[in-house]
């Protein structure tokens with residue numbers, strides 16, 4: 001038995017990591033490409049393009065090249081990434097909405113490999129001269145969109161060959177989310193499932209919020225009007241440590257989660273927030289906070305502009321349960337708004353008889369609509385309901401300097 005186990009583990013250790021080739025066109029034929037642009041009169045070609053899909057994990061494009069040209073990833077007009085060679089310099093470039101930046105460069109002559117693709121939540125740009133791949137740089141993804149990939153070269157005589165799209169075993173791939181968590185009731189997904197489909201990223205337009213905070217309805221309870229945190233405490237009755245300035249308040253180092261002094265049941269809540277304009281961290285570490293209804297149900301606050309994370313943990317998700325219908329995030333530092341309509345659960349004889357209901361608009365766009373919450377939401381788990389009454393609205397300290405302003409709430413009483 002022991003002997004067998006040793007052989008088996010030895011076998012595993014010595015096994016070669018195998019890349020999975022998803023598409024290959026080593027001689028650069030015309031087959032399998034959705035677009036093929038020839039350069040008239042040269043017998044060569046200019047651009048070949050194919051769809052790579054919406055979310056790609058540890059999947060890269062590779063090509064071998066002797067002269068000029070390269071590979072690209074396109075995420076729509078003005079948004080692309082590329083690795084290419086021009087006059088013995090290899091460049092890694094990235095452009096988001098027309099804003100171009102140089103990710104890296106290297107001087108290389110002779111035959112080289114170029115590689116561009118995904119490693120989990122990042123784009124990687126690499127080249128190979130000899131056996132080893134070298135990293136030119138790494139960047140954020142271009143958005144949660146459908147990607148096109150392809151090659152471009154001024155002339156086929158440049159000797160480009162060996163194009164392939166492959167899932168690379170040595171890359172880590174998914175680096176956000178969990179697969180060892182319990183299943184979410186009523187879904188095929190586990191809590192924080194990285195493979196759950198990502199919400200599409202859309203532009204919120206200018207519906208809300210305005211540059212200057214709007215004024216609340218006359219029957220609203222104002223929880224923050226830009227001047228003080230009198231309606232809030234640190235949870236122990238003390239004034240919050242969050243700093244008020246310029247019409248907003250901000251979470252600082254060890255500020256702690258804060259809560260309204262008053263308890264609320266079913267409500268309409270308006271709240272505006274901004275993630276830090278200086279982008280730091282990735283996935284759940286970027287601009288993370290949260291708004292808790294009745295102190296128990298978190299609508300996630302997070303910077304999800306160009307920041308992949310598990311779908312049930314992104315901005316406007318019901319944390320650990322349900323992704324938003326779309327990702328309607330604004331850029332880091334820009335003011336964003338949640339309008340939340342929350343209905344309390346009802347209990348009888350210690351059991352839930354009506355689950356909590358929630359609707360969320362993120363920047364004026366519906367992201368959750370009349371959703372039944374299955375239980376108490378939390379990290380890596382969803383707990384069954386426990387009997388509770390009205391609770392404090394809480395704002396989470398997740399260690400990031402997230403700002404809030406213009407907060408008001410309306411209690412939803414039964415209609416007579």
Ligand code: MG
Nearest residue numbers: 288289290301
């Ligand atoms: Mg949070």
